[in-house]
Amino acid sequence: MTTALSSLAGSLHVAPGAPLPLALQSSRPDWAPRLARGQAVSALPGLMASLFNLCSHAHRLCAQLAIDAAAPGLLPAPQQVAQRLRTETAQEHIRRIGLDWPRLLATDAQGPWATQAQAALKACPLLAPAATAAADPWPDTRTWLQEQLLQMPATPWLRAWQACGADWLLDWSHRHRGWLAALVRAARAADSAAPLSPASALRVPAGASDARTLSAAMAEQAGFCLQPHWRGASAHTGSWTRLNDPSADLPLTPWALLGSRIAELVRLCQPDAPGQSGADWLCFGSLATGERQGMAWVEMARGLLVHQVAIDAPVGDAPARVAACRVLAPTEWNFHPQGVVAQRIAALDKGQPAEDTERRVRLLMAAFDPCVPFEVTHSLRTGQEVHHA
Known part of the structure; x- marks a missing residue:
């Protein structure tokens, strides 16, 4: 059932086997430009956090970061950016693995996996309340990761993933009997054999020229932030498209993307190493794109996030106001009506059992992780829907 809140946030409508662009349609509105314009600049970060x-x-x-690029010194510059990004991205991965995967990947009404996953989340040091959290939660979180999720040391797990990718994920999922390995193993049957195209991977803008091109498209092309494209084509983004990733060219099917998310969590829990792990793993940046205009990007849990702002010239003692704000989120790349997920949904066989189709759709949603609900419409079984929160 659609609620008022989900109506405001929008949702994805999935029609397996339907032609593009009907196979995947989004009703997500572009609220950021409408709600941000005219707001005090100091209120913008909180507004964006509430909206998304x-x-x-x-x-x-x-x-x-975007505000600081547009008007340096107007607000206090963000501090400890790398560490904040590390902590909050790792927390988001843990929540999605523990909350969404048992619901999306299980084959028999979740079985015991949901209960086991919830118990693991409660024991995670990185999710501990601020009042009881350790000053440095990472050593205990690595131990938790190894015992509760991997059931083996983290470093050899990551080394094997870098070398073998999906082959290692399959081997690991059969070798261990923990709830996460069981979920990953159960999801394998719903996979597509076709890997993602590395050429369609969206990464951090390689230089100022690319960043300005993207910024101009966001500002000047109507509807770009809802249906973006890069160099004339749709693109995909996620933990498998990181600028620092040495295994970025591994052939990854949707099922293998689960391994990419686990691998990133392992990296984030490891000690800091330049371009390899810890707070040095994820990239971020910002750029002034004009007078009192700026853009910023961060690699976050779902992929590459971009913000662009323009700030009105000050008038007397009045607080600085937002002239324009645009947001380009990973969901709009991955769930583009002509994008990689849409193409795979369109290719599903409408003649197969609805249960098999749903499992394939659920795997796609677990792998690409939209930030809005989705519903599946089957032509063979009317009124049957699958919801994702």
């Missing part, structure tokens, strides 16, 4: 509450930390940080 499922990824609030990344939106708050990206807005702060």
